[in-house]
Amino acid sequence: MLSEIIAVGSELLTPYRQDTNSLFLTEQLNNLGVRVIFKTIVGDRRPHLVQAARQALERTDIVIVMGGLGPTEDDLTRESVASAIGVSIKRDTELLTTLYKRFAERRITMPENNAKQSDVIEGAEILLNAQGTAPGQWLDIVFGGHRKLLMLLPGPPAEMKAMFTNECLPRLRSILPERHIAYRVLKMALLPESQVDARLAPIYTRYKDVETTILAVTHPGEIQLHLLCAKPTQAVAQARVNELASKIEEEMDELIYSAQNETLEQIALYYLEMRGATLAVAESCTGGLLSQRLTSVSGSSRSFLGGAIVYSNALKTDFADVPEELIEEHGAVSAAVAEALANGIRRRTQATFGIGITGIAGPTGGSEEKPVGLVYIALSDGQRTDVVERRFTGDRERVRWWATQLALDMIRRKLM
Amino acid sequence: MLSEIIAVGSELLTPYRQDTNSLFLTEQLNNLGVRVIFKTIVGDRRPHLVQAARQALERTDIVIVMGGLGPTEDDLTRESVASAIGVSIKRDTELLTTLYKRFAERRITMPENNAKQSDVIEGAEILLNAQGTAPGQWLDIVFGGHRKLLMLLPGPPAEMKAMFTNECLPRLRSILPERHIAYRVLKMALLPESQVDARLAPIYTRYKDVETTILAVTHPGEIQLHLLCAKPTQAVAQARVNELASKIEEEMDELIYSAQNETLEQIALYYLEMRGATLAVAESCTGGLLSQRLTSVSGSSRSFLGGAIVYSNALKTDFADVPEELIEEHGAVSAAVAEALANGIRRRTQATFGIGITGIAGPTGGSEEKPVGLVYIALSDGQRTDVVERRFTGDRERVRWWATQLALDMIRRKLM
Numbered sequence: 001m002l003s004e005i006i007a008v009g010s011e012l013l014t015p016y017r018q019d020t021n022s023l024f025l026t027e028q029l030n031n032l033g034v035r036v037i038f039k040t041i042v043g044d045r046r047p048h049l050v051q052a053a054r055q056a057l058e059r060t061d062i063v064i065v066m067g068g069l070g071p072t073e074d075d076l077t078r079e080s081v082a083s084a085i086g087v088s089i090k091r092d093t094e095l096l097t098t099l100y101k102r103f104a105e106r107r108i109t110m111p112e113n114n115a116k117q118s119d120v121i122e123g124a125e126i127l128l129n130a131q132g133t134a135p136g137q138w139l140d141i142v143f144g145g146h147r148k149l150l151m152l153l154p155g156p157p158a159e160m161k162a163m164f165t166n167e168c169l170p171r172l173r174s175i176l177p178e179r180h181i182a183y184r185v186l187k188m189a190l191l192p193e194s195q196v197d198a199r200l201a202p203i204y205t206r207y208k209d210v211e212t213t214i215l216a217v218t219h220p221g222e223i224q225l226h227l228l229c230a231k232p233t234q235a236v237a238q239a240r241v242n243e244l245a246s247k248i249e250e251e252m253d254e255l256i257y258s259a260q261n262e263t264l265e266q267i268a269l270y271y272l273e274m275r276g277a278t279l280a281v282a283e284s285c286t287g288g289l290l291s292q293r294l295t296s297v298s299g300s301s302r303s304f305l306g307g308a309i310v311y312s313n314a315l316k317t318d319f320a321d322v323p324e325e326l327i328e329e330h331g332a333v334s335a336a337v338a339e340a341l342a343n344g345i346r347r348r349t350q351a352t353f354g355i356g357i358t359g360i361a362g363p364t365g366g367s368e369e370k371p372v373g374l375v376y377i378a379l380s381d382g383q384r385t386d387v388v389e390r391r392f393t394g395d396r397e398r399v400r401w402w403a404t405q406l407a408l409d410m411i412r413r414k415l416m
Numbered sequence: 417m418l419s420e421i422i423a424v425g426s427e428l429l430t431p432y433r434q435d436t437n438s439l440f441l442t443e444q445l446n447n448l449g450v451r452v453i454f455k456t457i458v459g460d461r462r463p464h465l466v467q468a469a470r471q472a473l474e475r476t477d478i479v480i481v482m483g484g485l486g487p488t489e490d491d492l493t494r495e496s497v498a499s500a501i502g503v504s505i506k507r508d509t510e511l512l513t514t515l516y517k518r519f520a521e522r523r524i525t526m527p528e529n530n531a532k533q534s535d536v537i538e539g540a541e542i543l544l545n546a547q548g549t550a551p552g553q554w555l556d557i558v559f560g561g562h563r564k565l566l567m568l569l570p571g572p573p574a575e576m577k578a579m580f581t582n583e584c585l586p587r588l589r590s591i592l593p594e595r596h597i598a599y600r601v602l603k604m605a606l607l608p609e610s611q612v613d614a615r616l617a618p619i620y621t622r623y624k625d626v627e628t629t630i631l632a633v634t635h636p637g638e639i640q641l642h643l644l645c646a647k648p649t650q651a652v653a654q655a656r657v658n659e660l661a662s663k664i665e666e667e668m669d670e671l672i673y674s675a676q677n678e679t680l681e682q683i684a685l686y687y688l689e690m691r692g693a694t695l696a697v698a699e700s701c702t703g704g705l706l707s708q709r710l711t712s713v714s715g716s717s718r719s720f721l722g723g724a725i726v727y728s729n730a731l732k733t734d735f736a737d738v739p740e741e742l743i744e745e746h747g748a749v750s751a752a753v754a755e756a757l758a759n760g761i762r763r764r765t766q767a768t769f770g771i772g773i774t775g776i777a778g779p780t781g782g783s784e785e786k787p788v789g790l791v792y793i794a795l796s797d798g799q800r801t802d803v804v805e806r807r808f809t810g811d812r813e814r815v816r817w818w819a820t821q822l823a824l825d826m827i828r829r830k831l832m
Contacts, residue, residue: 013452015443016631020434027431036429037464039457048453215432287711288704291725295703298779298812306731309707311722315765319724319735349731363714396714
């Protein structure tokens with residue numbers, strides 16, 4: 001089954017806004033075994049809307065139109081879709097009454113415009129909007145001699161998602177052939193996409209019935225492996241995904257940090273908590289990013305004590321007891337200072353583990369000897385301190401991100 | 417002039433990836449006086465590509481097709497566009513030689529596939545790709561009796577942007593009527609969009625020739641006002657934008673933190689540096705986010721000394737000299753502790769200003785008396801300490817963001 005998603009709204013044709021609803025819908029449709037072959041973004045203009053709807057009905061089986069269901073003059077989806085399929089719209093008095101009531105409950109007089117939201121396309125079922133005033137519409141029609149499913153959904157993401165989940169999904173499931181989906185995400189840190197693909201392609205290509213997607217996602221130093229399998233029963237689908245997942249885990253071994261879609265922060269904190277251990281950090285070049293990532297996890301205070309942002313040399317000495325002479329001798333960006341930061345912050349906070357990070361995030365501050373991107377990360381457990389030297393490439397944000405990614409991974413590897 | 421942007425690539429029809437190139441192109445086209453009326457996203461399938469290209473040529477004057485110019489079998493843009501306009505493609509021997517040379521320079525044998533990248537649509541000019549191997553193509557044709565401009569650009573953002581800027585922009589400028597654009601961005605923190613609009617609509621609606629867009633952007637607590645004016649001369653356009661900008665600045669006064677598109681972090685650091693002042697922070701609930709935002713600005717070390725992540729009570733005492741009894745008496749989340757954190761960290765680091773933040777970011781940890789979202793922020797200059805109490809709504813990430821936004825704004829207002 002093929003589908004097209006149409007996102008309606010002139011604001012989606014500006015440099016400032018972007019349709020993101022279609023990502024959610026694509027995932028939902030894929031899970032039902034439906035492929036999205038076109039996405040069209042169109043402004044609030046009737047002829048364009050009519051054209052977009054007609055095209056989509058001509059080339060696909062399932063058409064979802066999002067947006068343009070509001071009460072203003074710019075909201076033209078209802079009349080445009082009606083015109084595209086050659087039927088009329090009429091005001092639904094029952095729906096109108098419901099709208100009036102809804103406003104009355106909030107002690108607001110309903111603006112005349114809103115009556116428009118009770119216009120229903122001939123032959124359409126009304127889809128309830130639990131989160132807003134714009135009802136959706138469901139059409140199961142014959143167009144060009146073929147059966148077509150056509151849905152009108154509101155544009156605001158929360159309303160759209162709720163309506164699709166509660167109203168459209170059950171209808172689609174009752175029409176489309178039964179299909180069970182198993183899905184898993186494996187995550188790896190600090191590896192290039194090409195290297196992951198080179199090692200895994202010989203494995204996953206043998207599982208033609210499991211759709212494998214390797215993604216270098218939003219942040220650098222993070223690779224996600226999505227495994228998806230659709231079968232007539234859940235057990236079979238799950239078994240296939242699990243079998244491929246364990247082959248992959250065998251190959252990549254401890255390079256995989258999560259097989260259940262956790263973040264690297266969550267994993268590091270999980271290991272700390274499991275061992276009853278605590279952590280403190282002394283960050284120079286990452287300037288709080290590592291702490292921020294750890295504390296973005298709710299409940300992180302159980303293992304993360306805090307730490308110091310030792311941007312100035314004086315604070316390296318005051319908060320992490322790094323001897324001034326050490327900084328003078330080796331320079332603030334050095335393995336020795338990273339080690340002293342990790343040890344110092346650990347002792348000062350009486351944490352089980354201490355991390356020290358120092359480096360040159362750029363774009364300025366580099367030299368021939370100590371170039372931009374050079375970072376030292378130390379992890380101390382009181383007995384021994386591991387220090388890693390890396391030369392990261394990319395801009396300031398990227399260097400800082402990689403450094404925190406490596407620091408989190410060092411904790412994980414130490415404790416796993 | 418009307419335009420359509422076509423983004424090519426099956427990965428753009430998955431739940432994982434999204435076209436973002438079109439935002440850049442829309443801005444560029446808008447600046448030339450061209451409106452984007454459709455965006456189409458299509459997979460790597462020839463019949464779909466041909467259909468999309470033909471449609472776009474039928475309904476708009478300027479068509480940009482991005483992606484599908486690589487060397488693999490999936491890269492079908494060249495042949496599909498040729499077929500859409502009814503011409504052939506032929507291999508350009510000169511271009512082929514250049515490609516061979518390029519690979520030879522890197523001491524790599526060119527894979528046979530890559531020869532495909534020297535296929536040129538009949539009548540097309542070649543657009544040089546400074547950043548990759550895929551050349552673009554420029555067509556100035558008559559289609560359906562009308563003049564059409566058609567550009568084929570590579571998909572990777574860096575390559576696409578460089579090629580559009582260096583190759584397409586000069587060509588478009590020489591064809592389209594001369595137009596000068598003045599553009600300004602005003603930024604406000606911590607105000608709701610509706611309130612900004614209510615105060616400013618009476619002003620900006622009087623400037624029909626200046627396009628005003630109010631955006632509640634990526635992060636909560638941040639409103640951007642985009643002013644754009646196109647006129648036959650730069651001076652006239654600039655004068656109109658400046659006139660509206662000063663009317664808006666008059667109305668919003670110090671609520672506007674930037675009139676030149678700086679970030680709030682940059683502005684806070686700018687004021688600190690201008691006054692020769694330094695800053696240190698003690699963060700509890702924001703867990704490093706404030707430090708991270710400040711240090712994301714290159715050169716921040718000139719005024720930001722660092723600080724402490726005082727997640728545990730022990731660290732509040734050790735790093736910011738907050739008396740244990742004070743925490744016991746008022747609780748860690750209290751105005752008194754925020755004040756003590758600001759004072760303590762300032763004294764300890766000998767900074768000009770100290771900031772202390774304590775609160776409950778949630779989702780757990782709240783109580784009736786101290787609910788989730790309650791945050792205290794203190795700013796101390798050694799003489800006096802200002803403490804602000806706020807109850808932010810939303811999830812953990814949002815509460816933390818608002819808290820840092822307010823802290824940065826407190827610095828700005830103190831120093832402006």
